Amino acid sequence: MGRRWKWLAASACGLAAVACVACAPLLTFDTLVPKDGDGVRIAKDIPYGDGPRQKLDIYAPRDTHADAMLPVIIFFYGGSWASGTRAGYAFVGRALAAQGFLVVIPDYRIGPDNLYPDFVQDGASAVRWTVEHGQVYGGAPHAIIVSGHSAGAYIAAMLAVDERWLGADRAAIKGLVGIAGPYDFAPFDVAASKNAFGTWPNPAETQPVHWAGAGDPPSLLLVGDADQTVHARNSQALAAKLGAAGVPVRIKCYSGIGHIGMVTAIARPFRYRASIVADITDFVSSVAPAR
Numbered sequence: 127m128g129r130r131w132k133w134l135a136a137s138a139c140g141l142a143a144v145a146c147v148a149c150a151p152l153l154t155f156d157t158l159v160p161k162d163g164d165g166v167r168i169a170k171d172i173p174y175g176d177g178p179r180q181k182l183d184i185y186a187p188r189d190t191h192a193d194a195m196l197p198v199i200i201f202f203y204g205g206s207w208a209s210g211t212r213a214g215y216a217f218v219g220r221a222l223a224a225q226g227f228l229v230v231i232p233d234y235r236i237g238p239d240n241l242y243p244d245f246v247q248d249g250a251s252a253v254r255w256t257v258e259h260g261q262v263y264g265g266a267p268h269a270i271i272v273s274g275h276s277a278g279a280y281i282a283a284m285l286a287v288d289e290r291w292l293g294a295d296r297a298a299i300k301g302l303v304g305i306a307g308p309y310d311f312a313p314f315d316v317a318a319s320k321n322a323f324g325t326w327p328n329p330a331e332t333q334p335v336h337w338a339g340a341g342d343p344p345s346l347l348l349v350g351d352a353d354q355t356v357h358a359r360n361s362q363a364l365a366a367k368l369g370a371a372g373v374p375v376r377i378k379c380y381s382g383i384g385h386i387g388m389v390t391a392i393a394r395p396f397r398y399r400a401s402i403v404a405d406i407t408d409f410v411s412s413v414a415p416a417r
Contacts, residue, residue, distance in 0.1 A: 152214040152389075159393045164188050165223030167216065168263060174232060174255035175248065182232035182252055183212050184263050185219035194264035196228045197271065197414040198256055199303070199406075204276025204389070206318035207245055208237040217393045225407040226416060228265035230256050234281070242323045242332055249281040250291040257298050269414040271301045273406070275389040276356060277318075279307025283334035283364065287342045301413040302345040303406055306388040308356045310335040310363040338367040344374040346409040348402060350383030378405055 169184040190196065199222050203210045212231045219229045234248035253270065260267045272282040285291055286302040312329040314320045323332050330336050345368055347361040361377050368375040380400040383391065391400040 153211070155390065155393075156214045156217050159217050159390075160395055161217050161220045162224035162394055165220035165225075165229075167219060174252050177235065177248075179233045179235050180248060180251065181212075182230055182255070183216075183219065185216075185223035185229040185231070186264055187223055187226055190228070190264040192262060192264055194228075195261070195266040195269075195417040196226065196264050197269045197300075197410050197416055198228045198230060198260050198265040198267070199271045199273055199410060200230045200232070200253060200256060200282070202232065202234065202249060202272075202274035202278030202281045204274065204278045204306075205236065207242075207277045207280075207322040208318065210236065210277075218389070221392050221394065221403055222406065225403065225410075227271075227410060228260065228263060230260070230265075237321055241321075242326055245277075245322075246281055246284050246291055249285050250295075253285060253292060253298070254295055257295050266414070266417060268298045269300055270298045271303055271410050271414060272299055273303035273305070274307065275305040276307065276385065277322075279304040280309065280334065283307060283309050284337070286345070287334050287339070287368075288337040299343050301343050301409060303409060304345065304347045304361065304364075305402070306349060306353055306356050306385050307347070307360060307364075309333065309360045311360060335363050335367050338364055338371065338373075340371040340373065342368060342371070342373045344409075344413050345376070346405065347375065347377045348380070348388065348405065349377065350380045350385065350388050350400070352382055352384040353388065355385035376409075 166188050168186045171181050173181050203215050212233050219231050222229045232252035235244045257267045272285050274282040289296050312333050314324050349358040349361045365375045365377050383400050390396050391402045
């Protein structure tokens with residue numbers, strides 16, 4: 127890595143850390159960080175529902191045609207179910223699109239005005255929209271990978287393992303990619319989970335690990351061994367439940383990577399820190415190969 131890249135990486139990493147501590151979206155990081163030129167945003171502010179936060183952006187490989195039938199990655203960002211905006215994650219959309227995928231990044235309702243299950247319902251609506259309309263943008267509507275970081279990984283996991291949300295449309299989900307996700311965190315003992323889930327009468331049914339079982343899609347669960355926000359035991363518990371039911375599942379742990387580093391490592395200057403993009407690419411290509 128050259129001197130200029132090292133300076134950019136260090137500066138962006140510092141900004142990301144500030145954003146994380148403040149529970150703020152990664153808008154500044156996304157603005158400054160160099161992005162993949164082979165991935166482009168092809169649609170912006172597309173409504174998938176009637177609410178102000180029910181909109182999504184779409185990214186694709188450069189020069190994608192409508193008949194491309196690319197595997198589709200739907201990425202839900204994190205933010206403790208209380209913050210975040212898709213505008214801060216163009217670096218994710220462009221990075222994954224550059225690998226040959228159609229990428230959908232939705233906003234969803236967040237707290238304090240919206241609690242569980244509002245954000246899961248919005249995630250389900252975004253998946254249904256993609257099943258119905260993804261082919262218009264070059265996607266294969268029945269080759270969908272649900273993915274996310276942190277609170278977004280929770281949403282993705284619930285859609286993958288709990289058939290209540292999508293019904294028959296869940297068959298379109300060919301895989302789950304969870305990045306530093308909380309899947310087994312009841313009882314609620316931190317502010318973020320208390321605020322988002324604390325009023326729900328049955329905590330167990332809010333947990334992905336409660337629903338995981340036979341017939342769920344293959345899963346790739348990514349964790350950092352320096353993550354002090356969402357501990358790796360969440361992924362270990364979900365993997366154990368899926369594996370016991372015969373579902374193909376893999377956990378990969380990255381050395382020295384913390385919670386925010388698990389998503390910033392998707393950005394081009396940070397890929398030397400963790401092979402997250404390569405690992406996602408290999409997984410998606412194996413469970414939903416391009417036609």
